[in-house]
Amino acid sequence: MTATWLIARRELAAYLRTMSGYVIAAAALFVQGILFNALALGSEQNRMSTEVLSQFFWVYSGAIIVVSVLLSMRLLAEERQTGTIVLLSSSPVREHEVVLGKFFSSLIFLILITIPSVFMPLLILVNGKLSVGHVATGYLGLFLLGSACLAIGTLGSTLARTQLLAVIISGGMIAGMILLFPMGSLTERPLNDVLFALGLWHRHYPPFQSGLINLRDVVYYVVVTYFALFLAIRVLEARRWR
Amino acid sequence: MIEVDKLTKYFGERAAIRDLSFSIAKGEVVGFLGLNGAGKTTTLRILGCQLLPSSGTVTVDGLEVTQNPYEIRRNIGFLPDTPPLYTEMTVGGYLAFAARLRQVPRQQVAARVAEAEDKTALREVHSEVIGELSHGYRQRVGLAQAIVHKPALLILDEPSAGLDPAQIVEMRNLMRGLRGEHTVLISSHFLTEISQTCDRLLVIQAGELVGQGTEDELGQAMGQGSAAVEVEIKGQPAGIAERLASIAGVSKARVVTASDVATTLEVIASRDVRAEVARLLITEGCDLLRLEQNDRRLESIFMNLTQTPPGGPQ
Numbered sequence: 001m002t003a004t005w006l007i008a009r010r011e012l013a014a015y016l017r018t019m020s021g022y023v024i025a026a027a028a029l030f031v032q033g034i035l036f037n038a039l040a041l042g043s044e045q046n047r048m049s050t051e052v053l054s055q056f057f058w059v060y061s062g063a064i065i066v067v068s069v070l071l072s073m074r075l076l077a078e079e080r081q082t083g084t085i086v087l088l089s090s091s092p093v094r095e096h097e098v099v100l101g102k103f104f105s106s107l108i109f110l111i112l113i114t115i116p117s118v119f120m121p122l123l124i125l126v127n128g129k130l131s132v133g134h135v136a137t138g139y140l141g142l143f144l145l146g147s148a149c150l151a152i153g154t155l156g157s158t159l160a161r162t163q164l165l166a167v168i169i170s171g172g173m174i175a176g177m178i179l180l181f182p183m184g185s186l187t188e189r190p191l192n193d194v195l196f197a198l199g200l201w202h203r204h205y206p207p208f209q210s211g212l213i214n215l216r217d218v219v220y221y222v223v224v225t226y227f228a229l230f231l232a233i234r235v236l237e238a239r240r241w242r
Numbered sequence: 243m244i245e246v247d248k249l250t251k252y253f254g255e256r257a258a259i260r261d262l263s264f265s266i267a268k269g270e271v272v273g274f275l276g277l278n279g280a281g282k283t284t285t286l287r288i289l290g291c292q293l294l295p296s297s298g299t300v301t302v303d304g305l306e307v308t309q310n311p312y313e314i315r316r317n318i319g320f321l322p323d324t325p326p327l328y329t330e331m332t333v334g335g336y337l338a339f340a341a342r343l344r345q346v347p348r349q350q351v352a353a354r355v356a357e358a359e360d361k362t363a364l365r366e367v368h369s370e371v372i373g374e375l376s377h378g379y380r381q382r383v384g385l386a387q388a389i390v391h392k393p394a395l396l397i398l399d400e401p402s403a404g405l406d407p408a409q410i411v412e413m414r415n416l417m418r419g420l421r422g423e424h425t426v427l428i429s430s431h432f433l434t435e436i437s438q439t440c441d442r443l444l445v446i447q448a449g450e451l452v453g454q455g456t457e458d459e460l461g462q463a464m465g466q467g468s469a470a471v472e473v474e475i476k477g478q479p480a481g482i483a484e485r486l487a488s489i490a491g492v493s494k495a496r497v498v499t500a501s502d503v504a505t506t507l508e509v510i511a512s513r514d515v516r517a518e519v520a521r522l523l524i525t526e527g528c529d530l531l532r533l534e535q536n537d538r539r540l541e542s543i544f545m546n547l548t549q550t551p552p553g554g555p556q
Contacts, residue, residue: 006342010328017330083324087387089292090320091343092312240294242253 003093007101008108011075015109020074025113028067035059036120049128050211053121057138057209060117061201064110064146065178069170071110072153075102076236077166095236099229103154110146114139134211141208144221148200149174151228158232174200177224200224243268243395243425244289249298251284258284259449262298268394271421273440274429277548281449282429283323283399289427290320290397302395316345319393319424323400325384329373333364333383336372337390344391358390362416378409385416389424396424402432414438433540445547453547460543469535471509471516472498476529478505485526489518504531 015021039055076098079085088098121135156170157163181199184192196203197220204217244266251258259281266272274282287293288300291311300307302314328336337355346354359365362382367375372383381401388396401417402410410432417439420426430436436443437457445453445460453460475482478500486495486509494510509519516533523530 003343006339010331010339014328014330082326082329083322084326084328086292086320086322087326087328087340087343090290090315090318090326091340092316092345093343094312240292242293 003091003097004101004104007088007093007098008105011102011105012108015071015105021071021109024067024070028063028113029116032060032063032117033120035063049124049130050134052124052128053130053134053138054210056120057141058206060138060142061145061205061209064114064142065149065174067113068106068110068146068149069153069156069167069174071106072103072150072157072170073160073163073166075106075154075157076232077157077160077163080160081162089240096233099154099158099233099236102157103151103229103232106150106154107147110150111143114142114146131211137208137211137213140213141205141217144208144218145201145205148221148224148228151225151232152177155228155232155235158235178202243270243303245299245301246285246289247299249285249288249300250296251281251288251293252296257296257449259446262446262449262451264444264451264454266425266427268425269422270442271426271428271440273436273443274427274446275433275436275443275544275548276429276446278431280446280548282446284449285446286320286397286399286427286429289395290318291315292320316391317394319388319391319396321384321388321396321398321401323403325380326387327372327380327383330371332369332371333359333375333386334368336383337386340387341390344393346391354390354392358386361389361419362386363412378405378412381405381409381413382416385413389420392423394425396420396426398426398428400429400431402430402435410435433544437540445544447548453543457540457543460547469511469514471511471519472506472532472534473509473519473523473530474504474506474532475523476504476531478502479526479528482523482526482528483507485522486519489515489522491515 036056036059039059076085079088118135121130121138124130152173153166153170156173157166160166160169177198177200179199180195181202184195184199187195204220207214207217246265247263249262250260262281262285274285276282284293288295288307289302291307291314294308303317305314307314328339331339334355337358338351341351341354342348356365359368362385364379364382364386367379372380375383381404385398385401388398398417402413405413414435417426417428417435421439428436428440442456443454443460444451482505483495483497486492486507489509489511491513492509492511492515494508496508498506498508500506509515514535516535520530520533
């Protein structure tokens with residue numbers, strides 16, 4: 001656990017010491033702010049506060065997916081690209097400690113850059129009411145979706161030799177998992193049930209967006225996170241053969 | 243300390259190393275010599291528990307590398323050919339991180355970092371960001387990272403690669419300073435570096451061990467117990483090479499370059515003939531400008547061993 005925490009802390013400091021972390025955070029907030037303004041606040045007709053809030057979390061889920069891919073691309077691919085992975089692989093550190101340390105650093109950073117976005121739901125208070133439970137549920141959904149995407153991103157970064165390749169692999173895997181749902185509607189039972197259930201977004205995220213917590217959805221995201229990290233650890237272990 | 247028995251590593255169909263067997267005693271400084279692609283780095287990576295062997299056994303301090311990689315790594319310092327540096331960190335921060343990764347107790351970290359910085363002359367750049375340091379400094383940070391936890395075994399893969407001549411001398415002095423505290427394995431292209439720093443040589447060619455021993459042992463085995471003396475004299479005296487060849491023990495004397503200003507000759511002998519050569523040149527009335535023992539023995543041993551097909555000299 002010490003090694004996991006050491007690696008996570010160093011990685012987190014690297015996000016804060018280099019420009020890329022700030023650029024990703026600024027870009028995410030900027031795009032999110034504009035979209036929130038245009039879609040949620042800026043529409044002509046009168047709307048319920050919950051609708052606006054739901055739209056905020058709908059928009060934010062897209063931002064979280066993109067930001068997760070960008071944050072996780074460097075995790076292991078950069079280490080491999082620059083050769084720094086040798087420092088870890090020549091130390092008495094186990095593969096799962098490396099992968100978990102990397103993953104937690106990106107998750108903590110994702111949480112840090114999500115916190116400033118809270119002002120947007122608070123803006124709803126200007127002209128309406130706000131349900132704290134709804135906001136908390138929405139953020140829980142973002143956290144779970146982000147955690148699953150970061151885990152898939154960590155796996156992509158473990159597989160890739162360069163950061164660009166990591167983005168392509170992780171982006172491809174995430175897009176593929178999201179598209180399982182639309183693909184489900186093209187198939188028949190029982191296959192479509194499986195595809196609907198496996199889709200990364202359409203079935204499992206919208207309940208959070210509208211303030212509902214289903215255990216099924218929470219378990220889904222936790223399992224995706226676990227499975228992606230498990231594969232990343234196995235890939236890293238297998239690398240000792242090459 | 244290290245026992246390697248029939249070590250083989252395949253990458254796909256290609257064997258990078260084949261049936262490598264050798265042993266290294268505690269405290270020895272051993273040099274790995276070989277051309278590019280000979281299998282030096284592969285061997286060092288297996289010894290450093292970075293890579294798993296296809297077959298054969300490697301034990302470090304009685305522990306098998308495939309069974310106990312984590313225990314072994316605690317006692318290993320590894321410097322790959324590209325030092326593994328996080329360029330956004332400060333030297334001190336990076337070394338402390340490396341020490342903590344190698345399980346140095348928290349309260350000892352500062353002292354160990356200071357010690358490693360002293361040994362590698364990095365004190366003055368303790369608070370500098372690694373990315374802003376010169377190549378020579380970075381290489382030293384790489385070395386400091388390998389010794390910060392006082393490992394019993396130090397593995398240095400091409401430690402002088404890419405350094406300028408002044409930095410190479412500096413690095414060599416640093417490596418000499420490590421003698422005694424660690425068992426050291428160095429791979430290098432620089433023959434002088436190997437001959438100046440190592441007790442023993444292992445010569446690898448196409449993944450197989452083609453020679454091992456001290457420089458003298460290898461030289462004798464190759465029938466090259468000879469030494470060359472290079473002399474430079476004023477003008478172009480006639481027949482001087484023949485007279486030098488008549489000295490007892492000299493097997494060959496030849497003119498290397500000749501001009502009206504000066505002539506350079508090479509004298510090959512089975513023993514040190516510098517005194518006789520000097521005396522002869524003076525009695526012959528030559529103006530002696532330069533006389534030196536030309537240490538090209540290791541070079542010729544190396545060339546001979548690496549040009550011999552694996553399986554020994556034919």
